[in-house]
Amino acid sequence: MRILTNTTSPYARIARIALGEKGFDLSGTEIVNPWDDAPALLALNSAARVPTLETDAGLPITESLLILLWLERKAPEPSLLHGDLDRIVSLAGRAMGVIDAQATIVTNRMQVDPDFAQHRVGKRRIRSIVDGLAALEADPPGYAGGTPDIAVITAVVARDYLDLRFKDEPWVVATPRLDALVAATAERPAFRDTKPYI
Ligand SMILES: N[C@@H](CCC(=O)N[C@@H](CS)C(=O)NCC(=O)O)C(=O)O
Structure with a gap:
């Protein structure tokens, strides 16, 4: 798995924090500039936005809150929805x-x-x-x-x-x-x- 991000995006940070809290290895993080239409980003996400995550099978997962949703099922523990x-x-x-x-x-x-x-x-x-x-x-x-x-x-x-x-x-x-x-x-x-x- 790898995540394409930039260093400023609040959306990408939400996804990266969630991945980190769930213990995923973030060494595959790739810094891109979405406004430069980075080819690696465009190949995965026609919206050319960060965060864009690529699964080990090569499937793009995009949209910060969908990434959270996907993560809660993929790695239920520790949950990011515990409590009220x-x-x-x-x-x-x-x-x-x-x-x-x-x-x-x-x-x-x-x-x-x-x-x-x-x-x-x-x-x-x-x-x-x-x-x-x-x-x-x-x-x-x-x-x-x-x-x-x-x-x-x-x-x-x-x-x-x-x-x-x-x-x-x-x-x-x-x-x-x-x-x-x-x-x-x-x-x-x-x-x-x-x-x-x-
Ligand atoms: N709804 C998206 C928003 C993502 C987004 O807008 N990311 C910005 C950076 S903060 C981006 O990549 N913008 C490039 C563009 O809009 O072309 C999410 O929740 O992930």
């Missing part, structure tokens, strides 16, 4: 809303219009980030150590991506409870080895 399922999925959905909004702004600023955040859709996505993070901060996923669930994984990925891409934005506010979650998971190899960088 409804709450975990609800909080993970909130965090994914933040991540989707963050990715929309970054992609459009880089590929379409540096002033994208001033447009109507850009403003809506900033609101999604601000309100989504505020809701997560008010009621963060619980974490007492050990294997994290997908609410913890997605909330940490969203918080770290904020630092990577939006640190100096005037609308960013302090999130001490989410910061504590980041700190509590930071030394786990699956999180430490996938910390995003530009």
